[in-house]
Amino acid sequence: xxxxxxxxxxxxxxREKPEEYYLHINDIIxxxxxxxxxxxxxxxIKYITNIEEEFIVDFILLSGLFHDIGKTIIxxxxxxxxxxxxxxxxxxxxxxxxxxxxxxxxxxIIKKLMESSNTGKKELYAALTLVxxxxxxxxxxxxxxxxxxxxxxxxxxxxxxIYDDCKDEIEKTxxxxxxxxxxxxxxxxIKAAKELITTNDLHIVIHKLDDQVEKDLPYxxxxxxxxxxASTVLSLLNEADGRVSIKxxxxxxx
Numbered sequence: 001x002x003x004x005x006x007x008x009x010x011x012x013x014x015r016e017k018p019e020e021y022y023l024h025i026n027d028i029i030x031x032x033x034x035x036x037x038x039x040x041x042x043x044x045i046k047y048i049t050n051i052e053e054e055f056i057v058d059f060i061l062l063s064g065l066f067h068d069i070g071k072t073i074i075x076x077x078x079x080x081x082x083x084x085x086x087x088x089x090x091x092x093x094x095x096x097x098x099x100x101x102x103x104x105x106x107x108x109i110i111k112k113l114m115e116s117s118n119t120g121k122k123e124l125y126a127a128l129t130l131v132x133x134x135x136x137x138x139x140x141x142x143x144x145x146x147x148x149x150x151x152x153x154x155x156x157x158x159x160x161x162i163y164d165d166c167k168d169e170i171e172k173t174x175x176x177x178x179x180x181x182x183x184x185x186x187x188x189x190i191k192a193a194k195e196l197i198t199t200n201d202l203h204i205v206i207h208k209l210d211d212q213v214e215k216d217l218p219y220x221x222x223x224x225x226x227x228x229x230a231s232t233v234l235s236l237l238n239e240a241d242g243r244v245s246i247k248x249x250x251x252x253x254x
Contacts (some may be wrong), residue, residue: 002165003072004071008081016249018249021071025065026176027247028065028241029180031243032236041060054183056124058186059129059185060233061180061181062128062129069090069094071083073159073162074160077166084149085150088151091134093202124229128230136238171197177190
């Protein structure tokens with residue numbers, strides 16, 4: 001059976017239609033990579049950080065690639081009408097990949113990376129990719145309840161595994177973005193993601209995981225440069241997510 005990014009509730013069937021995972025993700029990547037906003041965001045971040053543009057572009061696009069990968073796990077695909085908390089699973093998947101290849105350590109706390117005045121690559125893994133993924137449904141429903149569900153899920157070894165019917169669809173998305181990304185670090189992340197999908201060993205003990213997503217999210221009210229960077233990426237990701245969802249899920253999109 002297909003791997004779903006969205007499946008409408010019964011009472012929405014006359015207005016909405018299911019959306020397959022690979023279609024949603026590939027369309028998101030396509031939208032983000034072609035958006036005029038991307039160039040403007042990248043130039044601003046390069047000016048602030050003095051880091052090469054291809055790295056910035058790639059890790060922004062990785063936020064689109066992985067923002068919904070949490071939906072592909074067994075827990076959600078068994079009941080695809082409710083994906084509440086998937087953003088935590090998505091973030092942890094990418095965090096695991098970054099740790100697996102040594103770009104981050106298990107004791108690197110996202111909160112501290114975001115509050116830091118440094119703007120190196122380690123901080124940008126959080127600001128360009130992890131935090132936009134984590135926050136892409138921040139304004140949707142009860143965010144604290146969503147995060148609570150997500151935390152329970154990623155701490156459950158049985159549920160926090162890729163659904164077999166999703167593996168081929170994830171491979172399609174990785175293959176698609178491989179034709180776009182250029183930086184050495186992003187290529188390594190894709191390779192690590194492939195290995196995680198193959199082994200299905202997603203469970204990882206992350207130092208103080210609850211601190212990463214504590215309910216009051218104090219770093220969101222900080223005035224750090226990294227939060228500003230994350231906010232600009234989040235705006236592009238959410239615009240792409242919204243536009244693609246309307247196009248692919250509504251029976252009569254306008």
